[in-house]
Amino acid sequence: MNLFKDQAKNYRIVVTGGAGFIGSQLINKLLENKNLSIFNLDKLNYASDLNRINISSKEKRYKFLKIDLYDEKSVKEAISSIDPDFIIHLAAESHVDRSIKNPKVFIESNIFGTYNLLEATRLHWNKIDNERKKYFKFLHISTDEVFGSLGKDGFFSEKTAYDPRSPYSSSKASSDHLVKAWHHTYGLPVVITNCSNNYGPWQFPEKLIPLTIMKAIKKQAIPLYGDGLNIRDWIYIDDHIDGLLKILEKGKEGKSYCIGGNGEINNLELVKKICKIIDNLRPYKEPYESFINLVKDRPGHDRRYSIDSSFIKKELGWQPKFNLDNGLLITTEWYLNNFEWCKKISSRKI
Numbered sequence: 001m002n003l004f005k006d007q008a009k010n011y012r013i014v015v016t017g018g019a020g021f022i023g024s025q026l027i028n029k030l031l032e033n034k035n036l037s038i039f040n041l042d043k044l045n046y047a048s049d050l051n052r053i054n055i056s057s058k059e060k061r062y063k064f065l066k067i068d069l070y071d072e073k074s075v076k077e078a079i080s081s082i083d084p085d086f087i088i089h090l091a092a093e094s095h096v097d098r099s100i101k102n103p104k105v106f107i108e109s110n111i112f113g114t115y116n117l118l119e120a121t122r123l124h125w126n127k128i129d130n131e132r133k134k135y136f137k138f139l140h141i142s143t144d145e146v147f148g149s150l151g152k153d154g155f156f157s158e159k160t161a162y163d164p165r166s167p168y169s170s171s172k173a174s175s176d177h178l179v180k181a182w183h184h185t186y187g188l189p190v191v192i193t194n195c196s197n198n199y200g201p202w203q204f205p206e207k208l209i210p211l212t213i214m215k216a217i218k219k220q221a222i223p224l225y226g227d228g229l230n231i232r233d234w235i236y237i238d239d240h241i242d243g244l245l246k247i248l249e250k251g252k253e254g255k256s257y258c259i260g261g262n263g264e265i266n267n268l269e270l271v272k273k274i275c276k277i278i279d280n281l282r283p284y285k286e287p288y289e290s291f292i293n294l295v296k297d298r299p300g301h302d303r304r305y306s307i308d309s310s311f312i313k314k315e316l317g318w319q320p321k322f323n324l325d326n327g328l329l330i331t332t333e334w335y336l337n338n339f340e341w342c343k344k345i346s347s348r349k350i
């Protein structure tokens with residue numbers, strides 16, 4: 001099955017969290033196939049913006065439903081009436097700092113929300129015929145943060161034991177376990193992805209890369225936790241989406257796929273790279289890296305993440321197409337040109 005070549009099929013696809021950074025861009029990609037009907041289920045939190053989606057709400061093949069996955073009844077009704085062929089589950093509270101300040105909403109959305117969606121999916125799965133059962137999939141989008149923290153060496157892979165450390169990562173780990181249990185116990189055809197840190201246009205400006213760009217443009221202190229030497233493996237959003245689509249089409253039921261961008265770098269070096277890009281694009285009397293300001297570390301801050309993506313590369317022929325230099329250039333240019341969007345979304349009261 002190829003979602004973009006199989007023109008005869010008019011699949012109905014549910015995307016949860018489709019008003020968020022990754023979900024919205026995934027919807028834009030899916031909408032390139034005019035035969036697909038997309039149903040976006042999102043509660044609309046502080047990080048959401050439906051303007052990220054390139055389609056008029058009048059078009060029949062796209063529908064937005066304002067639904068909180070914590071609300072069991074609404075989720076069951078929605079899944080039953082949509083009657084989907086695929087479910088791609090991205091809805092989650094996603095910011096580690098917020099999870100430290102207010103863990104409850106992470107438990108509600110990421111754990112109970114996933115549970116409600118799984119139960120609604122199980123009822124739906126039990127009703128569909130065997131022909132549709134052959135291709136139906138529940139794709140659960142998770143993070144590499146469920147694996148905890150690496151030392152200087154080694155990589156996370158599908159074989160790594162779970163060891164989450166923050167309320168965010170433990171809520172995502174819990175949701176992964178529920179998804180696996182619904183596969184083993186009830187036979188639901190699930191696939192899980194564990195991806196590294198995403199970046200790109202449209203990301204809410206509380207995350208490190210857009211935050212750095214926004215602070216630099218405003219000539220304000222660019223905050224960096226601790227000694228700035230924590231390492232992340234950055235992936236450009238289009239590469240993540242490309243991987244998700246390959247998995248949706250050909251991923252093996254019951255499997256997990258680790259997705260990383262070959263973009264391992266420490267935070268200080270990353271922020272310096274961004275500052276150099278802005279030095280070129282918007283020269284200032286002093287280098288932007290002079291605004292970098294080391295601040296008190298985040299409690300329980302994981303030291304290093306790095307992904308071994310060899311399984312998805314071998315099984316599905318996926319490769320990241322962007323490297324950190326070209327991905328960061330595109331991203332920085334986008335934020336410089338969309339400064340007003342960042343100001344607006346950051347100052348909204350929700």
Ligand SMILES: NC(=O)c1ccc[n+]([C@@H]2O[C@H](COP(=O)([O-])OP(=O)(O)OC[C@H]3O[C@@H](n4cnc5c(N)ncnc54)[C@H](O)[C@@H]3O)[C@@H](O)[C@H]2O)c1
Pocket residue numbers: 016017018019020021022023041042043044045046047048049067068069070089090091092093094095108109110113141142143144172194195196197198199204
């Ligand atoms: N951004 C990353 O670097 C990254 C990396 C790996 C995995 N992920 C995972 O990808 C998914 C999407 O991440 P993102 O960066 O787009 O996040 P985001 O915060 O930009 O968007 C999340 C969306 O989910 C919605 N949502 C949250 N709780 C909900 C609920 N209870 N009911 C309905 N909708 C709800 C929000 O309203 C928001 O629109 C998450 O599951 C996240 O854990 C993100």
